[in-house]
Amino acid sequence: MLSPLHKQLLNNYQQDFPLTATPYLSIAEQLGVSEDQVLSAFQSLSQQNYISRIGPVITPNSIGASALVAMAIPEADLQRVADLISAYPNVNHNYERENRFNLWFVLMADDSGQLETLISEIEQQTGYAAMLLPMLADYYINLGFELNLND
Amino acid sequence: MIDDLDYQLLAAVQQGLPIVARPYLQIAEQLGLDEQQVIDRLVRLKNQALIKRWCVVVKHRPLGYRANAMIVIAVPMALIDSIAAKIIQHSFVNLCYQRPQQGERWPYNLYCMIHGKDRDTVLQQWAELQQACELSQYRSEILFSRRCFKQRGAIYQPKP
Numbered sequence: 001m002l003s004p005l006h007k008q009l010l011n012n013y014q015q016d017f018p019l020t021a022t023p024y025l026s027i028a029e030q031l032g033v034s035e036d037q038v039l040s041a042f043q044s045l046s047q048q049n050y051i052s053r054i055g056p057v058i059t060p061n062s063i064g065a066s067a068l069v070a071m072a073i074p075e076a077d078l079q080r081v082a083d084l085i086s087a088y089p090n091v092n093h094n095y096e097r098e099n100r101f102n103l104w105f106v107l108m109a110d111d112s113g114q115l116e117t118l119i120s121e122i123e124q125q126t127g128y129a130a131m132l133l134p135m136l137a138d139y140y141i142n143l144g145f146e147l148n149l150n151d
Numbered sequence: 152m153i154d155d156l157d158y159q160l161l162a163a164v165q166q167g168l169p170i171v172a173r174p175y176l177q178i179a180e181q182l183g184l185d186e187q188q189v190i191d192r193l194v195r196l197k198n199q200a201l202i203k204r205w206c207v208v209v210k211h212r213p214l215g216y217r218a219n220a221m222i223v224i225a226v227p228m229a230l231i232d233s234i235a236a237k238i239i240q241h242s243f244v245n246l247c248y249q250r251p252q253q254g255e256r257w258p259y260n261l262y263c264m265i266h267g268k269d270r271d272t273v274l275q276q277w278a279e280l281q282q283a284c285e286l287s288q289y290r291s292e293i294l295f296s297r298r299c300f301k302q303r304g305a306i307y308q309p310k311p
Contacts, residue, residue: 013207019190019197022172035172042170052208052302053167056196059203063153063161068250070257086301094301097221097294101257104221104294105301131257137249139235 002050005033005041010050017054060135065115066108067134070101071126078102081126090118101131153201156182160192210302216266218273219296222280223259225252226289231261237284238263243276258290270295 002010008031018026024042025035045051060066073081078096085105086094094105107122109115119130163181168174175193176186184192196202211219226234231249238261239247246264263280267273273295281287 010207010209014209015204015206017168017206019175019194019205021175021186021190023168023174024170024172039170039172046167046170050210052210053165054170054207055164055167055205056161056193056202057204057206057208058161058165059200062201063158082298082300092301094299095219095296096298096300097296099292099294101294102297131253133250133253135248135250137232137235139232139239139247139249 003041005031005037006045006050009038009041009045013054060138064108064110065112065134066106067115067132069105069107069119069122070131070133071103071128072101073103073126073128075102081128084126085122088118088122153196153199156184157192157196157201160184160189161196164193211266215268218265218267218270220265220267220273220277221294221296222263222265222277222291223257223294224261224263224286224289224291225258226261226286228260234284234286235261238280241276241280241283243267244280259292 009027012030013027017023020026022035024038028035028038031038042051042054071081082094082096082103085091085103088107090108091105092108094103096102097104107115107118109118115132119132123130159182160178163178169177171177173186175189179186179189182189193202193205197205224234235247235249238244243265244263245266246262248262249260250262252258252260265273265276267276274293277293281291
């Protein structure tokens with residue numbers, strides 16, 4: 001179970017994390033607890049896989065090029081293809097979705113040329129066609145998740 | 152402008168800030184910088200909007216947001232911005248993007264995400280969205296996620 005401190009750490013710093021020499025102490029002061037409590041709480045959240053990282057969310061396409069990619073893979077071959085794709089360091093967010101296009105992932109590259117090269121390589125390696133879906137406009141992003149402190 | 156050192160810094164922090172009392176000092180020592188330079192550069196990259204957020208990145212699945220739906224809609228290009236503007240007024244919509252149509256095999260150009268606690272709630276929210284934004288007249292599909300093979304922040308290699 002998550003303690004109230006764990007929930008506050010998850011809720012309150014999804015938009016902004018202190019850029020001060022001692023950020024965990026800054027948080028401790030904001031929440032009225034000790035720096036050691038904050039450090040050990042973040043360590044346990046990280047070990048228990050509640051947080052992906054403390055760090056940057058990069059503005060899409062501000063560095064290099066990226067695109068969402070979709071593939072239609074027969075069910076029996078899906079795990080093999082998914083593993084091949086996950087092995088690429090350029091790939092993140094590799095998901096199965098309920099659709100004829102059942103494999104969805106984000107591919108990152110230095111530029112659009114490298115993106116095309118990677119896609120051809122993936123198509124060749126897996127034996128299936130890939131549909132490249134770069135972002136053309138970003139209307140909104142809110143990836144904050146609110147935890148009920150009373151749960 | 153960003154320089155090679157910025158790329159090295161982004162490469163050093165993208166897997167996550169160390170959970171120690173002086174995390175920026177630890178990063179600085181890896182890069183041969185001092186602590187304040189690391190902080191100043193991160194502040195600048197944020198001001199330049201290259202870093203969209205500097206934050207705790209939470210994983211949604213372990214937190215009980217297990218129903219994750221990507222909704223794709225084929226809308227007329229002339230109306231796409233105004234339809235998107237209506238969609239994002241709904242607080243349960245987490246993301247909304249335009250992506251290129253792929254002919255008949257995938258005619259959709261508007262994408263939005265709903266991360267919900269369960270499938271029924273998400274389906275209700277989608278019904279509500281269709282009604283409020285008059286989306287029923289357009290072709291659409293809802294794609295729930297099933298297995299997550301990999302979830303990780305973007306990886307940027309430092310420039311050689």
